[in-house]
Amino acid sequence: ETGVTQSPTHLIKTRGQQVTLRCSSQSGHNTVSWYQQALGQGPQFIFQYYREEENGRGNFPPRFSGLQFPNYSSELNVNALELDDSALYLCASSPGANYGYTFGSGTRLTVV
Amino acid sequence: DQQVKQNSPSLSVQEGRISILNCDYTNSMFDYFLWYKKYPAEGPTFLISISSIKDKNEDGRFTVFLNKSAKHLSLHIVPSQPGDSAVYFCAASVGSNFGNEKLTFGTGTRLTIIP
Numbered sequence: 032e033t034g035v036t037q038s039p040t041h042l043i044k045t046r047g048q049q050v051t052l053r054c055s056s057q058s059g060h061n062t063v064s065w066y067q068q069a070l071g072q073g074p075q076f077i078f079q080y081y082r083e084e085e086n087g088r089g090n091f092p093p094r095f096s097g098l099q100f101p102n103y104s105s106e107l108n109v110n111a112l113e114l115d116d117s118a119l120y121l122c123a124s125s126p127g128a129n130y131g132y133t134f135g136s137g138t139r140l141t142v143v
Numbered sequence: 144d145q146q147v148k149q150n151s152p153s154l155s156v157q158e159g160r161i162s163i164l165n166c167d168y169t170n171s172m173f174d175y176f177l178w179y180k181k182y183p184a185e186g187p188t189f190l191i192s193i194s195s196i197k198d199k200n201e202d203g204r205f206t207v208f209l210n211k212s213a214k215h216l217s218l219h220i221v222p223s224q225p226g227d228s229a230v231y232f233c234a235a236s237v238g239s240n241f242g243n244e245k246l247t248f249g250t251g252t253r254l255t256i257i258p
Contacts, residue, residue, distance in 0.1 A: 132244075
């Protein structure tokens with residue numbers, strides 16, 4: 032399997048709900064990072080996981096949480112959704128230092 | 144606080160000419176810089192990078208220049224081709240190796256190559 036696959040591609044949720052976004056990485060990609068890209072902005076770092084442990088976090092509240100699984104898949108969970116959470120969420124994975132990131136195509140989340 | 148800035152939201156260049164995309168940063172701790180290219184409905188794709196110990200890095204038609212004293216970097220594409228039309232993001236990180244960096248991105252520049 033090649034590439035980074037994100038699901039779903041589009042999602043509409045209501046304010047206050049919870050959402051889980053999924054990312055499937057290539058075998059051997061031990062590092063996964065999640066980014067939020069609001070309209071007209073660059074991607075913003077949410078957090079990074081390395082071998083199932085959180086390895087750094089950006090300026091996002093605790094209602095943004097993640098998981099990384101042994102099968103190289105990962106999840107981004109967002110609780111108590113707010114209208115400002117509407118954005119494109121990007122997953123990026125890497126086998127480690129000196130190999131670079133591969134980004135997925137993203138999940139576009141709309142909160143209404 | 145926008146630590147990485149791309150002040151030109153858009154740029155149009157004639158095919159065959161040079162495209163120059165600019166990026167400024169404010170955090171002096173940044174020591175690794177990257178350029179990504181993004182087509183609609185796709186994720187960003189890595190283009191080229193440069194470490195702060197260098198002031199230039201070349202890869203085919205793409206060259207990145209780093210001016211640490213001015214906290215400025217630029218991406219030169221020559222000659223520009225229609226397939227280069229995309230949004231280009233400048234990104235920076237602190238103390239990371241290629242592949243585990245935590246990136247701070249700029250807001251992007253939309254490059255349009257005119258045939």
